[in-house]
Amino acid sequence: MAESYEVIVIGAGSFGCWTAYLLRRTGRSVALFDAYGAGNSRASSGGESRIIRMGYGASEIYTRWSKRSLTLWTDLLTQTKRPELFEQTGVLWTPPAGDPSAAHTRAAFEKYGVTFQNLTHSEIEARFPQIRFSSPREGIFEPESGVLLARRAVRAVVEEAVRNGVDYFRDAALASDGDALRTESNRVVRAGTFVYACGPWLPKIFPQVLEGRIRPTRQEVYFFGTPAGDRQFAPPLMPAWIDFTDERGAYSLPDLENRGFKLAFDRHGPEFDPDSGERVIAGIGEARAFLAERFPALADAPLVESRVCQYENTSSGDFLIDRHPEHANVWLVGGGSGHGFKHGPAVGEYVTAQIDGTVPAEPRFALATKSRQAQRAVY
Numbered sequence: 001m002a003e004s005y006e007v008i009v010i011g012a013g014s015f016g017c018w019t020a021y022l023l024r025r026t027g028r029s030v031a032l033f034d035a036y037g038a039g040n041s042r043a044s045s046g047g048e049s050r051i052i053r054m055g056y057g058a059s060e061i062y063t064r065w066s067k068r069s070l071t072l073w074t075d076l077l078t079q080t081k082r083p084e085l086f087e088q089t090g091v092l093w094t095p096p097a098g099d100p101s102a103a104h105t106r107a108a109f110e111k112y113g114v115t116f117q118n119l120t121h122s123e124i125e126a127r128f129p130q131i132r133f134s135s136p137r138e139g140i141f142e143p144e145s146g147v148l149l150a151r152r153a154v155r156a157v158v159e160e161a162v163r164n165g166v167d168y169f170r171d172a173a174l175a176s177d178g179d180a181l182r183t184e185s186n187r188v189v190r191a192g193t194f195v196y197a198c199g200p201w202l203p204k205i206f207p208q209v210l211e212g213r214i215r216p217t218r219q220e221v222y223f224f225g226t227p228a229g230d231r232q233f234a235p236p237l238m239p240a241w242i243d244f245t246d247e248r249g250a251y252s253l254p255d256l257e258n259r260g261f262k263l264a265f266d267r268h269g270p271e272f273d274p275d276s277g278e279r280v281i282a283g284i285g286e287a288r289a290f291l292a293e294r295f296p297a298l299a300d301a302p303l304v305e306s307r308v309c310q311y312e313n314t315s316s317g318d319f320l321i322d323r324h325p326e327h328a329n330v331w332l333v334g335g336g337s338g339h340g341f342k343h344g345p346a347v348g349e350y351v352t353a354q355i356d357g358t359v360p361a362e363p364r365f366a367l368a369t370k371s372r373q374a375q376r377a378v379y
């Protein structure tokens with residue numbers, strides 16, 4: 001006889017592992033499947049590190065969700081005796097002076113009680129002399145935010161989910177039909193509800209509904225070696241830093257676990273296949289030029305590691321959390337769009353509440369608001 005669950009979650013990235021864990025906490029029987037294993041190197045959640053920050057300009061819902069998610073992440077990591085998987089580095093924003101998005105961010109911080117500090121250009125220079133700016137900036141510093149050690153944090157959630165009674169399988173789900181799901185290894189499992197949290201794989205699994213609505217793009221990440229004995233690019237001297245001032249969208253993470261100073265650009269790269277895409281970087285010319293401009297002490301720093309990951313972009317950058325238009329028992333959960341990792345806990349709570357029918361659906365997450373025309377609004 002086929003195994004049977006109340007809910008089957010497919011995909012054990014940040015969205016899926018938290019959804020499975022929180023659904024189980026409501027007393028439901030839950031199975032969690034992942035084709036390549038939780039926190040695998042192809043998954044968007046499979047990177048070493050991800051920033052958790054509260055600043056989202058006028059997109060307040062994400063400020064609220066980040067704040068809630070930070071509490072749930074730190075609670076779970078403390079409970080599982082892995083508190084080191086969140087590093088409270090602080091997060092520094094350096095928008096151009098007078099930037100309207102910075103004003104929205106401050107207003108949201110005040111509204112939701114997020115701790116922050118305002119810095120003038122000269123205060124930024126005095127406090128962070130390792131960063132150089134050629135134009136006037138203002139600073140917003142989030143002292144309680146920081147970095148999650150991503151792939152290990154995901155594994156910690158899955159382990160805790162299993163400890164709480166979730167059945168976890170490393171197996172690929174083929175599409176479900178009615179209440180039955182067949183897997184690559186010919187297992188047949190039944191459930192009342194299916195949650196597909198397959199990140200950049202969603203458009204492959206549901207091409208008719210999602211092709212063009214979720215677009216995986218190739219993103220490069222560089223780790224540069226810092227000078228011997230030099231601690232100015234490690235916490236507590238160096239926070240995570242974000243600068244969406246120009247179209248490159250540069251951001252950096254401090255040297256964590258002595259792996260190097262991480263630099264990346266948030267600008268969307270070319271299309272990418274998460275299964276078959278080779279993960280070799282194309283070059284470091286732009287990154288090196290950027291270091292010379294913004295972090296001159298690292299101008300000649302050697303590249304010590306690199307990664308190629310993918311974003312799974314919706315048109316606006318808003319997540320997709322909605323029922324499949326033809327199968328009411330199938331939920332589509334994804335579209336992290338380069339900023340989703342941190343929100344895993346809030347996504348899990350929202351999916352649980354949607355399945356329970358206890359909160360109204362948020363239009364931003366609806367399939368109907370996901371166009372095939374890219375028009376990015378969330379950063």
Ligand SMILES: Cc1cc2nc3c(=O)[nH]c(=O)nc-3n(C[C@H](O)[C@H](O)[C@H](O)COP(=O)(O)OP(=O)(O)OC[C@H]3O[C@@H](n4cnc5c(N)ncnc54)[C@H](O)[C@@H]3O)c2cc1C
Nearest residue numbers: 011013014015035044045051173199309336339340341342
């Ligand atoms: C370079 C880079 C930097 C980023 N920086 C940040 C950041 O600083 N902060 C932040 O919050 N976010 C960041 N993000 C975004 C964030 O990582 C993603 O939005 C988030 O990890 C998406 O999680 P997910 O669970 O939706 O998808 P994934 O992590 O991709 O998980 C999907 C899972 O589904 C599994 N799967 C697929 N198909 C099947 C199948 N048929 N059967 C079973 N399993 C299947 C896969 O193996 C995978 O494990 C970044 C992303 C990248 C690439």
